[in-house]
Amino acid sequence: MLGGLSTSPTRTLRRVLVLGVSIGLAAAGPAPASGRAVDRGGASARPASAGRTRIASADPAACPLKASATVPSGEAWAFTQTGAPTTPHPGITSSYTHGRGTWSNGRGRGTICNEDSVTGHASHNLVLAVGGAARISPRITRLGHLGAGLVLEVTVSASDDESCPSGARGTVTLFASYYQEHHDSLQLHFTGGCSAYDYTYGGSQLHVLIAEDGRQVN
Secondary structure, eight states, X not given: OOTTOOOOHHHHHHHHHHHHHHTOOOOOOOOOOOOOOOOOSGGGOOOGGGOOOOOOTTOTTXXXXXXXXXXXXXXXXXXXXXXOOSXXXXXXXXXXXXXXXXXXXXXXXXXXXXXXXXXXXXXXXXXXXXXXEEEEEEEEEXXXXXXXXXXXXXXXXXXXXXXXXXXXXXXXXXXXXXXXXXXXXXXXXXXXXXXXXXXXXXXXXXXXXXXXXXXXXX
């Protein structure tokens, strides 16, 4: 437990209901990009309203995340985002980003997938392996809302964008607001050519969970 800090059952129930349907939670370690077709059915299916094309099995950056509706014990994180970044990125018509993993013992693990639809070009796909230090910050305020923050270190493990090669490193910063307010945020930051993927997400289409033993960290 985090110093005996309390948790919010209401927040927990709301997050489980939202994320259990959209992506679920799984204590997943970094998964290698295998080029397999992605199972978009079940818990991690992208919304039908997004109108997005399935990733072909030949795509070198096919997302390895599998559907799961399991809420694990221990320290876990998960998020799903449908829609373009809130920061300006000309040419991006839509974006689907999701991930899940753990932050146990101050170390992050898991997988994040990003797919962007770009005007006049084929979609770009990235797979990120989460590893290294995980910095948890309960009871912080962002944009005027109280919540929990988590910073994860990531490495690009697969990419079909030549400007952002495998091996590039970056960070992912998650924020999950408390109570029923639902003002979450997600920030991606990379080095080198991958800096084009420095995105900030927010709004009603972003759902973030930072949990301990199935409850929102408070």
